[in-house]
Amino acid sequence: MLPLRYLYTLLMYLATPVIVLRLLTRGIRYGSYHQRWPERFGLFPAPGLNGSLWVHAVSVGEVNAAEPLIKALRLAYPHAPLVITTVTPTGSERVRQLFGDSVFHVYLPYDLPFAVRRFLLRVRPRLAVIVETEIWPNLYFACRRRGIPLMIVNARLSERSMRGYRPARGLVRAALRCVSLVAAQSRTDAARYRVLGAPAERVVVSGNLKFDMPVPAQAKVDGEAMRDRWGRLRPVWMAASTHEGEELAVLEAHLEVLQRLPDALLLLAPRHPDRFRLVEHLVRNLGFTAGTRSADRVPAAAHQVFVIDAMGELMPFFAASDLAFVGGSLVPIGGHNVLEPASLSRPVLVGPHTFNFDDITQTLVREGGAVRIESGDRLGAAVQQLLRDAPTLGQMGRCAHDVFASEQGAVQRVMTLVDRMLQE
The missing domain is CATH 3.40.50.11720 (3-Deoxy-D-manno-octulosonic-acid transferase, N-terminal domain)
Structure with a gap:
């Protein structure tokens, strides 16, 4: 075992110049x-x-x-x-x-x-x-x-x-x-x-420690305030922690939703800060009336898409949504935390790739708190169907919260x- 460890350490030392170059690049970005x-x-x-x-x-x-x-x-x-x-x-x-x-x-x-x-x-x-x-x-x-x-x-x-x-x-x-x-x-x-x-x-x-994460009371208050601002009957869905290759599918899904629900709002939260500006440009280039967290703070009635270009601020927006798609699951990233929307009694949508949170996601799907779609081209139909079915939304939200509570x-x-x- 000692020779293998020495080889590993040698490779780490040989990689040091590349590591330093990466650090310098990241320093420019951050x-x-x-x-x-x-x-x-x-x-x-x-x-x-x-x-x-x-x-x-x-x-x-x-x-x-x-x-x-x-x-x-x-x-x-x-x-x-x-x-x-x-x-x-x-x-x-x-x-x-x-x-x-x-x-x-x-x-x-x-x-x-x-x-x-x-x-x-x-x-x-x-x-x-x-x-x-x-x-x-x-x-x-x-x-x-x-x-x-x-x-x-x-x-x-x-x-x-x-x-x-x-x-x-x-x-x-x-x-x-x-x-x-x-x-x-x-x-x-x-x-x-x-x-x-x-x-x-x-x-x-x-x-899973994530079942014990605190649900900030202020998030619910802020979510309620946003709903009051744009109208409680307005259909709102959220796409959280999205990656490259997912935003386009999400925005195409929103176009489908707007055909049947013209006042619908999409809250879009890219996973990585270095992609915030890129995603905002994509939204505007596709012709959506858009706002951002950095410029507008909260969505307005005129916004069709609102880009959440901030870190650590998803909970109030989950609270303001009717349902949430959790990203990293349409592409083979492995999915992200489905418990945040579940803790707020929000139904969850995921794609086929959820191996990072496999047990949790399977439990949510099995217990009726989440729906899995096979690909991005199915997202629009799934969102549209759920937004037009308030009783199912409510039932899914309760099931999602029950799963969250039972595992604490x-x-x-x-x-x-x-x-x-x-x-x-």
Whole structure:
């Protein structure tokens, strides 16, 4: 196993020039990011921490999933410093929005031995908590060498990810043996971690943290205010977290909807900030009367499409919608979080590719809270049919919320595991 690990580390070093070039490119795209890229090599002023609780959440979705757990950790261990790491600038911004200066945020270092060593010496964690699926061999080996308990919580592993790990199966198995505990979202995820090499006795099923995410009361208030603004009888649907290749299908679907429901409104939220302007141009070039969150704040009666060009602000718009299509599912991205609309009793539409949230999505479809469409050209008919059937919309919304409510409790189960780990 040692030669394979050395080969992996050598490849990481050889990739460093490409990594630096990518950092410079991302710095151009995300403004101040270039000032912080040394953090990716463990270069940042030591914050003077000792015995910190470290939570790693790669990007926005993982930060949102980790939110209730981080709040529970802060409540249970008020004197322990909290360290949150992310990989993406959008994830970093979400940490700032949720927690401000109450936590220490830094970017996760690349999996280079010297960078990992610097990082661990600066934050001095008492416990490492990795959210969902981030397997970095050198980081894991370093935690074991320093006696830092390492947990993977809300752990999920798709069939596609398992195939991706196959070429380095031996190295991944060795890395997973450094993990003290894997708290999986579902039995399927737990089984896949065992197949990948996690010791069976260290894998448990704790449920999905996203079922415990807080539903902001203000989101409902803001959603109601928007409905009052444009008229409560107006048909409104939302396309959330869309990717390249999906917006055109969504806008073509909206054209179909407008033929039967001429006052319908589409709320369109692209997944990535660097595509906000591109999507806005696409909407306007197709002839829609459009508004944006940055320019107009809220939709007006005249808008046919409203582009939500902001991060972390989807909940009020879900609350203002009659139903929601969740993106990343018409293209093979694997789908995004279907629980946000479900938590607000909103029916859900998804495409064929939902392997990132497979168990949740299947449960929602089976229980009547979601509908799966086969392709983008079926989206318009599905939206139109549901918007014209208020009783079905209401029933689907209730079913979606029932699924959401029935699965809650993962945070408490994970906190029990954390307490036990810290006591040991």
